[in-house]
Amino acid sequence: MSTETVAVQLGHRSYDIQIGKGAVRNLDTGQRRTLIVSNTTVAPLYLDHALAQCAGAESIVLPDGEQYKTLHTAQSVLDHLADNGYHRDSVLVALGGGVIGDITGFAAALYHRGIDFIQVPTTLLAMVDSSVGGKTGVNHAAGKNLIGAFHQPIAVHADLDTLASLADREYRAGLAEVVKYGLLGNAEFLGWLENNAAALAARDADALAHTVAQCCRDKAAIVAADEREAGQRALLNLGHTFGHAIEAHQGYGAWLHGEAVAAGMMLAARMSARLGLLDNADLQRIAKLYEALGLPADPPPIPPARFAELMGRDKKVLAGQLRLVLLRKLGDAFITSDFDPEALDATLRDAA
Numbered sequence: 423m424s425t426e427t428v429a430v431q432l433g434h435r436s437y438d439i440q441i442g443k444g445a446v447r448n449l450d451t452g453q454r455r456t457l458i459v460s461n462t463t464v465a466p467l468y469l470d471h472a473l474a475q476c477a478g479a480e481s482i483v484l485p486d487g488e489q490y491k492t493l494h495t496a497q498s499v500l501d502h503l504a505d506n507g508y509h510r511d512s513v514l515v516a517l518g519g520g521v522i523g524d525i526t527g528f529a530a531a532l533y534h535r536g537i538d539f540i541q542v543p544t545t546l547l548a549m550v551d552s553s554v555g556g557k558t559g560v561n562h563a564a565g566k567n568l569i570g571a572f573h574q575p576i577a578v579h580a581d582l583d584t585l586a587s588l589a590d591r592e593y594r595a596g597l598a599e600v601v602k603y604g605l606l607g608n609a610e611f612l613g614w615l616e617n618n619a620a621a622l623a624a625r626d627a628d629a630l631a632h633t634v635a636q637c638c639r640d641k642a643a644i645v646a647a648d649e650r651e652a653g654q655r656a657l658l659n660l661g662h663t664f665g666h667a668i669e670a671h672q673g674y675g676a677w678l679h680g681e682a683v684a685a686g687m688m689l690a691a692r693m694s695a696r697l698g699l700l701d702n703a704d705l706q707r708i709a710k711l712y713e714a715l716g717l718p719a720d721p722p723p724i725p726p727a728r729f730a731e732l733m734g735r736d737k738k739v740l741a742g743q744l745r746l747v748l749l750r751k752l753g754d755a756f757i758t759s760d761f762d763p764e765a766l767d768a769t770l771r772d773a774a
């Protein structure tokens with residue numbers, strides 16, 4: 423299978439995403455000093471392979487888990503760079519899922535006021551979302567991703583071979599972000615997903631290659647138009663305000679991010695239906711796709727007042743107003759803070 427290339431057009435910060443089986447073989451940092459950042463789960467599987475591509479590269483292996491996406495862990499990468507005399511023209515390579523990508527990109531943004539880094543995403547979520555677009559950062563006790571920087575990678579290598587070792591639950595969580603692209607702006611892709619759900623659920627190589635490339639094309643277009651999320655990039659948060667509330671209520675890790683986003687997108691769809699934008703047939707289409715992909719359609723039971731309170735803590739609240747991404751129709755999302763609050767309350771009451 424050949425490697426497909428998707429370009430992210432950002433002027434002098436443009437870069438290519440290479441997608442395909444064995445895409446990591448094209449990883450090349452030339453003569454530049456290179457530090458590969460990975461974790462204790464991914465390193466035993468793929469680090470040797472990545473090291474073999476970058477002559478003389480060194481590595482640092484971080485503990486695995488969202489709980490380690492902290493300033494403290496980022497500091498350990500910065501310490502390694504400083505203590506070992508890495509320079510401005512050195513390169514970091516993030517080999518792992520979204521956690522490793524976010525920490526590595528953040529360390530790259532800070533070291534010498536910004537050095538180059540390359541994303542080698544190894545989860546489906548990281549391939550279709552977090553490795554593209556330059557959002558980097560770490561968590562704080564007060565909230566997820568509260569500390570961060572925009573810092574674009576210089577390249578992304580999505581090697582589909584690495585998905586073979588991904589746990590089923592993690593794979594399905596990534597599929598939620600895949601469905602997101604269909605729902606928010608690509609009705610044709612949504613139809614393709616409906617027709618190919620069984621192949622995708624079974625990790626069919628061709629279906630995966632098509633899916634990752636399509637999601638990257640869609641994300642690249644959104645990021646190119648709105649790199650700093652002044653407007654339409656916020657569409658990528660479809661289901662996330664509901665989903666973050668689910669994650670916070672359950673305790674981080676109990677529901678994976680993608681699972682919470684799946685249930686959150688369904689709530690956004692139900693609220694859109696209450697507002698007269700979608701009909702029952704639309705809701706059933708989403709439910710059927712979720713069933714085929716093994717995604718949760720319903721949130722855990724959460725008292726509506728608590729749910730609303732948690733949604734109010736979202737980073738996307740502007741001037742005290744909750745902003746939601748809703749659906750005008752399947753494949754056409756919009757951002758609004760101008761909605762009937764009763765439609766939200768009734769949606770949360772129904773779900774409880």
Ligand code: NAD
Pocket residue numbers: 461463464467486487488491518519520521522524544545546547548551552553554555556557558566567584585586587588589592679
């Ligand atoms: P993750 O990085 O924690 O990876 C999930 C698990 O899979 C981990 O245990 C990891 O070690 C393991 N793993 C990774 N690749 C593997 C492989 N090929 N085989 C076997 N195991 C493998 O989680 P994730 O879902 O990739 O990313 C979630 C993170 O991404 C969150 O911190 C979230 O905030 C962030 N995120 C960032 C952006 C962005 O734009 N920067 C967008 C979405 C999500």
Ligand code: GLY
Pocket residue numbers: 551552554555557655658659
């Ligand atoms: N995952 C949301 C974004 O990249 O904007």
